[in-house]
Amino acid sequence: SYVLTQPPSVSVAPGQTARITCGGNNIGSKSVHWYQQTPGQAPLLVVYDDGDRPSGIPERFSGSNSGNTATLTISRVEAGDEADYYCQVWHSSSAVFGTGTKVTVL
């Protein structure tokens, strides 16, 4: 099975940049999507196909993907960005989610 590994937590001060990594074997050859989940809420798509944003998602959210690591970058972090973030890919007709990263805004 395909495994996606994320750091359990990332802490960042308001106004700074948060980077969340998602590691997987040759993940650079796959299309990576990112979801934000605040407590008690359903996940929300924030980045798709490595670095594209759905309408309504701020430009502060961006993504990249190369080699064995994909990265979600949140610029100018705000208090409202505090949430769990999950990466996701498709592998052999199955969806695979990352282990999740809790972003704490200090």
Added chain:
Amino acid sequence: QVTLKESGPVLVKPTETLTLTCTVSGFSLSNTRMGVSWIRQPPGKALEWLAHIFSNDEESYTTSLKSRLTISEDTSKSQVVLTITNMDPVDTATYYCARIAIFGVIIPYKFFDVWGQGTMVTVSS
């Protein structure tokens, strides 16, 4: 406006079969560029994909639960149904249905663009 809404029992007993229904609106289950997945999340844990279905009847299941899962759709009712047999306390989770959007032509890619609110299911005697 695209919406998905999950419904089903809040509490089931061990060994029982769970039946969950996802009722969609704002799009058609016949759309060849869309599908529906079920995804669950145990309390305090990560998301786990369970199954998906597309309009061409393509179905897929997570390997670890494949023998216990069945996904089906009723296009006329705009519903996707998931059944899980032999429920166990470890199956206690919030169950989400989500729309799969297929983008791209030469190299298609897909992702979950709209999610339901989720329904919490507890397995306990």
